[in-house]
Amino acid sequence: MSDTTTPKENLVMNHLVSLSYSEELTPILERYVDALIDGRIVGHKCPQCGRVYVPGKGYCPICVVETTDKDEFEVSDRGTVTGFTIITPVAYYGQTETEPFVYASVLLDGSSGNLGGQDIIGVAHDQLHSGMRVRAVWKPPNERTAEGVSNRGWGSVASVIDAFEWTGEPDADRSVYEEHIF
Amino acid sequence: MSQPRVVESTLEFPYSRSLGPVVGGFLAGLKEHRILGIRSADGKVLVPPLEYDPNTGDTLDELVEVGPAGTVGSWTWVDAPTPKHPLDHPFAFALITPDGADTAMVHAVDAGSIDKMSTGMRVQPRWRDEAHNMIDDLACWEPA
Numbered sequence: 568m569s570d571t572t573t574p575k576e577n578l579v580m581n582h583l584v585s586l587s588y589s590e591e592l593t594p595i596l597e598r599y600v601d602a603l604i605d606g607r608i609v610g611h612k613c614p615q616c617g618r619v620y621v622p623g624k625g626y627c628p629i630c631v632v633e634t635t636d637k638d639e640f641e642v643s644d645r646g647t648v649t650g651f652t653i654i655t656p657v658a659y660y661g662q663t664e665t666e667p668f669v670y671a672s673v674l675l676d677g678s679s680g681n682l683g684g685q686d687i688i689g690v691a692h693d694q695l696h697s698g699m700r701v702r703a704v705w706k707p708p709n710e711r712t713a714e715g716v717s718n719r720g721w722g723s724v725a726s727v728i729d730a731f732e733w734t735g736e737p738d739a740d741r742s743v744y745e746e747h748i749f
Numbered sequence: 750m751s752q753p754r755v756v757e758s759t760l761e762f763p764y765s766r767s768l769g770p771v772v773g774g775f776l777a778g779l780k781e782h783r784i785l786g787i788r789s790a791d792g793k794v795l796v797p798p799l800e801y802d803p804n805t806g807d808t809l810d811e812l813v814e815v816g817p818a819g820t821v822g823s824w825t826w827v828d829a830p831t832p833k834h835p836l837d838h839p840f841a842f843a844l845i846t847p848d849g850a851d852t853a854m855v856h857a858v859d860a861g862s863i864d865k866m867s868t869g870m871r872v873q874p875r876w877r878d879e880a881h882n883m884i885d886d887l888a889c890w891e892p893a
């Protein structure tokens with residue numbers, strides 16, 4: 568044993584925590600993805616209160632009742648922008664965007680909840696506003712995959728829909744989206 | 750019925766941590782193939798070194814060289830390592846007390862086979878080819 572002196576150099580440890588998940592989708596998400604690849608967006612409609620969850624959850628958390636394939640309900644691929652953020656990206660680890668981009672919530676016609684994190688095209692950033700009517704810009708059928716859909720989230724449409732495009736229709740009435748601004 | 754889809758996803762969190770004099774001293778030692786502990790107020794040598802005395806909470810700063818050989822205490826055999834494990838073939842996780850230390854550190858022992866493992870066995874460090882300021886600069890231990 569010998570005493571040692573403390574080094575002057577201040578060392579830095581670079582560490583990457585990396586967690587990889589491999590999961591089988593639930594039967595409900597399987598049907599959801601099958602429909603997405605087919606160009607349809609489906610959820611479950613609660614038989615008691617009529618709320619439509621996209622994708623279906625297998626239950627209505629408000630009524631605490633089960634929902635099944637029998638409650639499957641197709642919503643439109645058109646909807647209303649309820650809220651949005653223009654994000655100016657900083658170059659943090661994993662950020663691939665370099666220019667300001669849109670992160671919008673879209674309330675699809677027929678759905679009771681927003682689809683989050685959507686790009687809106689066909690309109691300048693400074694013209695974006697709640698109430699805008701938009702429609703899905705689908706990827707070509709052979710490019711649609713299940714990537715990004717997980718049992719842990721609300722599902723995603725990023726692997727089948729590139730963005731939502733302004734339809735040019737008049738804005739939706741405020742009552743359509745005022746309870747859904749997020 | 751067709752096979753369910755399996756989806757893959759990866760979450761990653763990069764950390765960059767300034768190590769300071771004690772943990773930094775320990776890793777600077779590993780870079781020179783030396784194992785450093787720290788002397789606590791009651792004279793015991795703690796390995797890896799702590800920045801504070803676990804009994805009194807006082808700041809500690811007397812780094813002490815230990816080892817390089819050590820003795821295995823308890824251990825467990827890992828028969829089927831995952832990609833996250835330190836070795837890509839079966840190995841043991843063990844509590845190893847370096848010579849001159851009063852505490853044991855958890856590390857991997859590359860013994861080749863479970864038959865070579867025993868409590869009380871003597872081991873020596875194997876060093877990583879190129880240090881990168883992490884605990885696996887001491888790549889693993891091997892039978893001495």
Ligand SMILES: [Zn+2]
Binds near residue numbers: 613615616618
């Ligand atoms: Zn309900």
